[in-house]
Amino acid sequence: MFITYEEFAQRADGIRARIDSACRTAGRATGTIELLAVTKTHPAAAVEYAAKYGLCGVGENRVQEGIEKRAQVAATIRWELIGHLQTNKAKLAATHFDRIQSVDREKLLNQLDRAATEANRILPILLQINAGNDPAKFGADLADAPRLLETALLKKNLRVDGLMTIAPLGVDAATTADHAARTFNTLRGLRDDLAARFGVALRELSMGMTGDLEIAVATGSTLVRVGTALYGARDVTAATAG
Ligand SMILES: *Cc1c(COP(=O)(O)O)cnc(C)c1O
Numbered sequence: 348m349f350i351t352y353e354e355f356a357q358r359a360d361g362i363r364a365r366i367d368s369a370c371r372t373a374g375r376a377t378g379t380i381e382l383l384a385v386t387k388t389h390p391a392a393a394v395e396y397a398a399k400y401g402l403c404g405v406g407e408n409r410v411q412e413g414i415e416k417r418a419q420v421a422a423t424i425r426w427e428l429i430g431h432l433q434t435n436k437a438k439l440a441a442t443h444f445d446r447i448q449s450v451d452r453e454k455l456l457n458q459l460d461r462a463a464t465e466a467n468r469i470l471p472i473l474l475q476i477n478a479g480n481d482p483a484k485f486g487a488d489l490a491d492a493p494r495l496l497e498t499a500l501l502k503k504n505l506r507v508d509g510l511m512t513i514a515p516l517g518v519d520a521a522t523t524a525d526h527a528a529r530t531f532n533t534l535r536g537l538r539d540d541l542a543a544r545f546g547v548a549l550r551e552l553s554m555g556m557t558g559d560l561e562i563a564v565a566t567g568s569t570l571v572r573v574g575t576a577l578y579g580a581r582d583v584t585a586a587t588a589g
Contacts, residue, residue: 368562398422463504479530481515491587509551531566
């Protein structure tokens with residue numbers, strides 16, 4: 348049995364409180380950080396709950412799963428792709444998602460721009476950066492970020508909203524927290540450098556999940572992607588990205 352809406356709302360209230368509290372600690376204005384509900388592996392009801400609660404977006408990891416779920420949902424909400432995107436699925440992703448957060452290579456930029464042009468739309472994207480230098484994570488290397496952004500800014504049908512990253516896990520809680528702080532600070536520093544160098548805002552910093560959202564808020568996140576704390580644990584066999 349999936350959770351009820353009341354359970355969901357209670358959990359969402361709790362996460363909002365965590366975000367607000369982290370904002371106050373960091374001296375940031377409350378209400379400025381978006382909560383993206385990560386609905387991967389969960390039923391369409393998860394999306395309906397998020398919309399009913401008033402969240403503006405949901406995150407999905409897999410193109411096919413997102414498309415199938417979207418067809419079952421009547422509510423209006425923004426659908427974001429946050430999982431690794433294969434080049435051969437770029438066209439599908441560009442036509443079925445409202446924003447793609449996992450753009451990490453030039454070939455993908457080319458495919459997405461072509462698809463967006465054919466669909467006669469402007470596709471918002473984030474550039475995913477492997478700011479924690481984690482061999483297990485997707486995302487462009489830090490050193491390649493300027494070139495990737497330069498290419499992205501030349502694509503007429505893409506709009507670069509900002510950057511996204513996932514922090515590497517550590518061997519224990521303290522190491523994980525330390526990795527998260529360093530990864531998020533690195534992403535923020537990169538954003539500030541790139542914004543100045545290219546004269547663009549790159550407003551969005553998508554960083555922070557269930558386990559590290561306070562650290563993300565402290566380091567400048569504008570959007571946290573939360574799954575487990577909203578919907579409970581996922582079936583790990585169904586949770587692989589792709
Ligand atoms: C699954 C996922 C999340 C959500 O993680 P939780 O720990 O369940 O909050 C956030 N971002 C990405 C990219 C994910 O794949």
